[in-house]
Amino acid sequence: MQNALKFPDVLRLIDERATAFGALIASAPSLDAPVPSCPGWTLFDLAQHLGAGRRKWAAVVAAGPADAPPAVSSTAPRQRDDLVAWWAASAQELLSALREAGSDRGCWTWWADSQSPETSGAAARHQLQEIAVHTYDAQLTLGAPQPLPDEVALDGVEEFQLTCCSTTVAWPHEPAVVDYHAIEGISLRLRLSADGARAIRWEAADEEPDASLRGTASDLVLVFYGRIPPEALELKGDPRIFDQLAAWDPSV
Template sequence: MDTSAYLTAVVEQTRTLAEWVDNQDESAPVPTCPKWTLADLVDHVGATQRMVTMLVGGRMTDPSDAFAGYVPAPADSAEWRTWLNDGAAEAKQAFDSVTDDTPVWDPSGADAGVPFWSRRLFGEISVHRADAAAALGKDYELEPEHAAGAIEDWLDTMTSRGYWENKPDFAKAMRGDGQTLHFHTTDAAGEWLARREPDRVALEHSHTKADVAVRGPATDLLLVLSRRRPLAEAPQLEVLGERALFAHWIDHMDWTTDT
């Protein structure tokens, strides 16, 4: 997927989320994010999109101004639908105004801010829409190709140099001496090999023998990797090899649920 396709999908998925949360109970718990209410979830999604809009639209190489411009969600859930849709539309306009090589702050350390943030917004809404589905009893559906794209975002962000350097507890837990995990989507193109090294987790797109391999439908794999669905509730996923290694990996994939 390219930047334009990511943002089109962001607008579409945000529209679905906005319909789901319209006029809902602001205090409803979000079981996949135990510290959050539905109001927290809406606030996070919409405010994040607006901050990224400021970063990209303002061509910011220093993120402090965008973070200072945090815009909270309306307190009244009757206003959420419009607020969410407006934010997604503004984000798409911001990305339409730049090119992939426009200088924008990239927290991953790769110096490619526009592609990073387009994919990050897509990954955010894909996972957080699953949170809303869990909170409201909705069926969560995602095209396999989109689920594979969200897995790519999740894995690439979690294994980036910037994430490693800014999350010391994560880095400590993920240090290794070459242990490998292979992830493979069976209904869309997607293969990833993660190697736990002393100074990073190296991510490759390859098919090779690993200490543990996890394969199955892309949406199931996304929800398990992002800790939105327990492995025991994803019977279509096949785990081959050292299950304890995969369990350790999942135990530390807590970036979104703790925010």
């Protein structure tokens, strides 16, 4: 399955979403505002999480192939101007590591059992989604949520299924076929069975799915990350499968 975005485009979009997140932190009335989509977190907590995580992934990419991620610790400053600068530096640290590594260099990942490769390119692709969704979280906190940008969302529909859903761990429920249709023109099929979960591009119906979701690419990605419920989209078939998917942790 081919990556819909070229590596330079992924880096460009990471930079764009990082800039958008920084602007939200800079303009927020209070950094103590609770984040509705991340229960228990304030806007400051969200910035701390996002910045520290990007510094960790910068180190992961820079380290190259490894059996475990390097130990990285970073604490965000409380003062707003310092926090904005710290976040910008965190994002640029990640981008610098990705540019230096290129798209094909191996690195540690937590998704070794998935369909995504263990490379810096796959890491960049997932980092884009992490930053984009948390930018949505910040927008939601400020009362002005926006759809994910089209390029980001269209790649995210596929990226989530390949990285976060596909696995060789046995599906613990009845076998199922789930289809996801983005109205912008991409469809994914996820097969769930005793052999695990595998995602493919869907182009022609060789069998009816047990459940399906149709909506914008942005809404699909937001469903995948638990930001909106599946029922907010056009849902057909057995809705219990989406609850089972949300609750499933193949690592347990």
